[in-house]
Amino acid sequence: MAPYDQPMELIEFGRLSDEQYAALVGDEADPWNAAEFGLQWLPKEHHVAIRDDDGRLVAAAGLVVVEVQFGAQPPIAVVGLGGVIVTASHRGRGFGQRVISEALSRAEAMGPEIAMLFCRAESAGLYRRHGFVEVLGPVLVDQPDRIVEVSGMGATMWRPLKAGARLPDGIVKVNGLPF
DSSP states (O other): OOOOOSOEEEEEESSOOHHHHHHHHTTOSOTTSOGGGOOOOOOOSEEEEEEETTSOEEEEEEEEEEEEEETTSOOEEEEEEEEEEEOGGGTTSSHHHHHHHHHHHHHHTSSOSEEEEEEOGGGHHHHHTTTOEEOOSOEEEEETTEEEEOTTSSEEEEEESSTTOOOOSSOEEESSSOO
């Protein structure tokens, strides 16, 4: 599909409203193909989005700071990237790349040294182009009634946000819902 040649505006805001979510998702029941995992996801506190010249949102990416524990070490703050979406009518035109790049620029200013995300295995290549690599060991996340190992449910990925940052050793445990 050809690049989009209409004016676009980059915007930032807090949580997605129900109206914004509906505009991005459209009539797709499960735009992330994540329903099969049966997980609850953490709402993102900050969003970077692109809207067209009519003011409609066409792409968004969410950010949230969470605590993650690695092995027996004390938890550290990590920026979670998630909820990356491009409306169905605008896919294949580079909006995903742009909104991820802009979100990562904001993440670098949020304080934590690393960013993490959860995605479907077939989407991992998109994030690799932004410096993410897969977390190789077990990854655990909280759910309201249990702790779930998400290894094998797609990909968990990380990347440094600060020079010299590295992923600590040990089993990864997100202290809260996945993002």
